[in-house]
Amino acid sequence: MAEARPEAGRRLAAGGGLSGLWSRVRAEAAFWQGALYDAVRFRRHAWLHRAHSPESRAARMLADAHFLEYGMALREARPGFGLARAARLAGDLRDGGSGGPAAHIGLATLRGWADFNRDTALPPGIAPALALTGGEGIAAGVAQAGGAPPATDFLAFAQSRRSVRHFAPGPVPEAAIRRAVAAAQAAPSSCNRQTCTAHVWTDRALIDRVRRHQAGNRTFGHELGGIAVITSDLRHWEHAGERYQPWIDGGLFAMSLCHGLHAEGLGTCFLNWSVTPATDRALRAEIGLDDSQLVIVLLGFGLMPDSASVCASPRLPEGAALRLNPPLAG
Incomplete structure (x- = not known):
């Protein structure tokens, strides 16, 4: 069993002298090791020249x-x-x-x-x-959209979601998980390829085995009612221009799953997966993931208590995230 490692990016920058220089060299080497690890796996599984699986x-x-x-x-x-x-x-x-x-x-x-x-x-x-058989009853091709969506104050809904680190005891209803995954499946996916999967565990012993590979949950992970490992299948991607698309589609799927769980009244907390290749290999070995499965992020969830303290996490002003009609160059 791999030991839990400190979360990426949480250590302070190294000081000066030989010790600081050595720390910077190690950080540089770790960066290129991780970049090469990702690039080699994408090239190994993507159908760059032909669909080989x-x-x-x-x-x-x-x-x-x-x-x-x-x-x-x-x-x-x-x-x-x-x-x-x-x-x-x-x-x-x-x-x-x-x-x-x-x-x-x-x-x-x-x-x-x-x-x-x-x-x-x-x-x-x-x-x-x-002349082949199959696909009968599937509503494919062109559909119609329009009109007002269901009455929802999505801004209020999105702002009501917080990262929760206190959970009530008890099993998470399977129906709630299935509905949340169905919501995640509605997220946009490049060319409708739907490459993402939520691998979910709700058994206490299995949750603990999975979460041990992620250091950020060590103070509250024992309270989780479930944990999801979200992946994208690298065999579904094609060319060099799609080399980052697994993370993009995976992020859309993960956030939609998180909102789906929130809509079911469950508490959620993303568990960062910015890790070394060794830690990534250890998790994939633990849960039996093929090399073609790219781990995007982990998501912990569970029953909400009547009251829970959460980080206020103030957001920057709207202007920090919006550039409306900025001038174009030239």
Whole structure:
């Protein structure tokens, strides 16, 4: 079992002299070690040249299906849009069959796209794919949105969420966790690839095994009613321009999950995962994560007590976070 390590960024800067110089050299080496660790893993699993795993193929089908949806949803949608993407999607469906959720979504989307292009000559590989079974009943393609959203003061809701470090005893309802994860699934995802997963434990012994790899919870983690490890699958990403996208999608998913738990009346606290490669490997070994799974962040949660002291955490003025219509260069 890996020992808990001090949280990244919590130590004060080193002083002068040889000791300070050595500390700076070590910090520089640790930076490049972590950057190389992340880069090598992304390159190993991303489908830079070809979809070399079932997971990469599923991600490509979702991305191509989303491209077809995008074309059909434009204000001036035109038939014939996305022929090359449709042909690749049809090829993946034919080669991999129509089994699995991603293939079902891809096939349902392809059917909607073919209907949209019913007066257009389609590539020859489309028809065999359309003859496959699967995807029936999935509302893919184009939907309608508009009107006022459900009455919610989201500003008040968002500002009411605090990082909680006092929890009431008792089991967290499984239904609340499932609803919160469903809310996280509604978060935006690049090309609708939906690469993120919440690995959740609510058993006391398992929570303690997971949380020992994260130093920041040592003073309150024994009160947690659950812990989630949020990951993004590196096999779902494609090219160099997406090298940071796992963290972006993962952050959107994580915050949506946090808000979902808050909406269920649960207390939450993000547990920082800015760690060394050794600590990352230790956690992934503990919970059985494949090397392709990038850990984004941990999230502790539990039942709210009647009253809990929390950090006030005053926010900077709005102007610190907003630049409205700033002038452009040139």
